[in-house]
Amino acid sequence: MKRLNATNKVIRTLLIIALIVIGTSVLFTGAKPGGDAKKSTSSFKAGIVVPTMNIFYVPLTDAVVAAVEAAGGTAIVTDAEQYKVAKELANVEDLLQQNIDVLIIDASDKVASSPAVEAANKAGVPVIGLNNATASGKFVTVVASDNYKAGKLAGEFVMEQINHKGNVAIMDGPPVPAVIDRIQAYKDLVFANPDVDIVSFQLMGNTIAEGVNVAENILQANPDLDAFLCMNDAAFLGAYTALQNADMVGEVAIGAVDAIPDVVDLLARGLAPKCATAAQFPSEIGKGAVQAYLDHQRS
Numbered sequence: 001m002k003r004l005n006a007t008n009k010v011i012r013t014l015l016i017i018a019l020i021v022i023g024t025s026v027l028f029t030g031a032k033p034g035g036d037a038k039k040s041t042s043s044f045k046a047g048i049v050v051p052t053m054n055i056f057y058v059p060l061t062d063a064v065v066a067a068v069e070a071a072g073g074t075a076i077v078t079d080a081e082q083y084k085v086a087k088e089l090a091n092v093e094d095l096l097q098q099n100i101d102v103l104i105i106d107a108s109d110k111v112a113s114s115p116a117v118e119a120a121n122k123a124g125v126p127v128i129g130l131n132n133a134t135a136s137g138k139f140v141t142v143v144a145s146d147n148y149k150a151g152k153l154a155g156e157f158v159m160e161q162i163n164h165k166g167n168v169a170i171m172d173g174p175p176v177p178a179v180i181d182r183i184q185a186y187k188d189l190v191f192a193n194p195d196v197d198i199v200s201f202q203l204m205g206n207t208i209a210e211g212v213n214v215a216e217n218i219l220q221a222n223p224d225l226d227a228f229l230c231m232n233d234a235a236f237l238g239a240y241t242a243l244q245n246a247d248m249v250g251e252v253a254i255g256a257v258d259a260i261p262d263v264v265d266l267l268a269r270g271l272a273p274k275c276a277t278a279a280q281f282p283s284e285i286g287k288g289a290v291q292a293y294l295d296h297q298r299s
């Protein structure tokens with residue numbers, strides 16, 4: 001693999017902005033969950049459930065809490081401790097015991113998280129989704145960005161960097177719609193470019209450390225790798241760190257989704273040539289979820 005040297009022209013990095021589509025990326029309509037008559041939104045209790053707490057979910061939950069409090073409500077935040085569906089269900093059951101008025105949930109698993117949503121339905125508590133829907137259970141709506149578009153934007157950048165030919169590795173993650181859509185966009189782009197081959201397709205957890213481990217194994221098995229296509233920025237930082245450790249930054253392209261501050265900083269300072277991330281806006285998603293509940297109550 002050809003290495004960069006001081007005379008090589010530094011390739012301009014790109015921060016790709018993926019527009020947020022509030023309430024239309026995934027939209028559930030129809031009969032509202034049963035239960036008591038609507039309560040006034042002047043005082044309400046929101047239960048918030050996210051799969052983990054990281055640099056994406058902290059601002060997301062902060063935004064939900066701030067929007068709930070601004071509307072006169074109180075918020076209870078729980079996390080599923082790294083996508084543990086049993087913990088997630090326990091969190092939802094505990095929140096229902098506390099008589100929440102709305103469940104705002106980012107499901108840990110498309111299928112396995114369904115019982116958590118169904119429990120809220122059975123209790124007559126409206127459910128607002130963050131980013132992801134479940135295979136069964138009723139939602140008022142799901143507030144999300146267009147994850148397929150975000151993946152497509154990041155992937156298209158990578159295809160340009162490798163001149164639409166070469167070997168790529170996909171770093172996949174939890175089986176939730178947001179990740180599934182991004183990975184599908186990557187696959188579609190590869191299939192549309194006949195001179196690009198997927199030489200490795202690996203699963204990882206949602207931590208940078210796991211990303212480093214997976215990326216290092218990919219590089220060891222594929223020394224002629226041209227690009228990483230990453231499910232999120234934890235995978236981006238894992239791949240980037242692996243490239244740093246191998247003294248290969250600038251040789252292998254990286255495409256990802258989220259635009260967390262650490263990645264944006266690397267791009268802004270020119271430290272990650274041939275790399276890009278498609279921006280998500282967790283704060284806007286969080287505020288949109290609360291507004292969706294308020295609109296539902298007033299309709």
